[in-house]
Amino acid sequence: MSAIGDSLRLLGDETRLRVLHLLETEPLTVAELQDVLDLGQSSISGHLAKLKQAGLIHDLPEGSARRYRIREDAEGRLRGAWSSVRDLSRQEPQFAADSKRLAEQLRTRGTSWVDRVAGSLHREYAPGRTWESLCHGLLLFAHFGRCVDVGAGDGAMIELIAPQAESLVCVDPSEAMVAAGMERVKTLGLDCVSYVMAPGEDLPLADASCDSVLFLQSLQYVADPAKALGEAARALAPGGRLLVVTLLRHDFAEAERYGHRHRGFSIDELKRWTRVLAEHRVVTLPAETRAPRFQTVIVTAVKGAARSKKAR
Numbered sequence: 001m002s003a004i005g006d007s008l009r010l011l012g013d014e015t016r017l018r019v020l021h022l023l024e025t026e027p028l029t030v031a032e033l034q035d036v037l038d039l040g041q042s043s044i045s046g047h048l049a050k051l052k053q054a055g056l057i058h059d060l061p062e063g064s065a066r067r068y069r070i071r072e073d074a075e076g077r078l079r080g081a082w083s084s085v086r087d088l089s090r091q092e093p094q095f096a097a098d099s100k101r102l103a104e105q106l107r108t109r110g111t112s113w114v115d116r117v118a119g120s121l122h123r124e125y126a127p128g129r130t131w132e133s134l135c136h137g138l139l140l141f142a143h144f145g146r147c148v149d150v151g152a153g154d155g156a157m158i159e160l161i162a163p164q165a166e167s168l169v170c171v172d173p174s175e176a177m178v179a180a181g182m183e184r185v186k187t188l189g190l191d192c193v194s195y196v197m198a199p200g201e202d203l204p205l206a207d208a209s210c211d212s213v214l215f216l217q218s219l220q221y222v223a224d225p226a227k228a229l230g231e232a233a234r235a236l237a238p239g240g241r242l243l244v245v246t247l248l249r250h251d252f253a254e255a256e257r258y259g260h261r262h263r264g265f266s267i268d269e270l271k272r273w274t275r276v277l278a279e280h281r282v283v284t285l286p287a288e289t290r291a292p293r294f295q296t297v298i299v300t301a302v303k304g305a306a307r308s309k310k311a312r
């Protein structure tokens, strides 16, 4: 489904909206939907089939039944259309009554939320269980030592990184970003953070002088990424670690709007440009739900003691 007209037709049916509102609250089987909606099985199944075909919901087997849920990765425009309709219609008496009946049914059934989501918790919403809270929590176990953030921009990440670092040098060639970043450092009173205006291809850092070098969604901006990664390897001390969070090779012209010089990178390129380092780990994340569905790749590598001379 791509045309907005198709999305609106899909969402223009009251029964489908009732189904979606309920699934937004709780993944449900056809029988459970029947109990709440008081409609026939074939009618509900027909609406579920249409929603599933459009990619807005999916189902997983559960015993002899199937449990339906809203897709987190539904196509961006369709997901956006549903979000808007949902927010506009949430307070309508019909949907509010359905939601009340569902809450009663779940209570009388006596199964707890925990029991119901066992095996599918990774797909479910749980209050407070956000990527942001997880990131903040896990970061407290991180140690960046003498850290360099290449392409640090205006320091949007310094509040996360600086408390876990002995020192943090933010490197960026943009005068505007450096000025904004320095202002931010001053406001936050982060004594261990400094800013340097320079390109990643020519790091004003001594050999083997840092413990971690980060490229956080900045490598796609760098004119010569191979050179910048070579510079990072040179600046790392033995045992130091490189972290590159960037976009996987893509073909989306939208990237130019953000000033990217490269349409992402292949894993082979990233490994080749960091071959003087060791212990490579590569993680590719699922494509974003928002169009055009950029995909992030994460590469980490370690500077080995034996290779450090070659890297210089």
Ligand SMILES: C[S@@+](CC[C@H](N)C(=O)[O-])C[C@H]1O[C@@H](n2cnc3c(N)ncnc32)[C@H](O)[C@@H]1O
Residues within 6 Å of the ligand: 150, 151, 152, 153, 154, 155, 156, 157, 171, 172, 173, 174, 177, 198, 199, 200, 201, 215, 216, 217, 218, 221, 222, 223, 224, 228
């Ligand atoms: C999307 S911003 C990322 C900022 C920051 N890392 C973050 O995650 O908030 C990309 C940054 O890369 C910087 N950049 C552009 N060319 C660069 C180069 N040759 N070397 C290092 N950084 C560069 C830009 O100035 C910009 O601040």
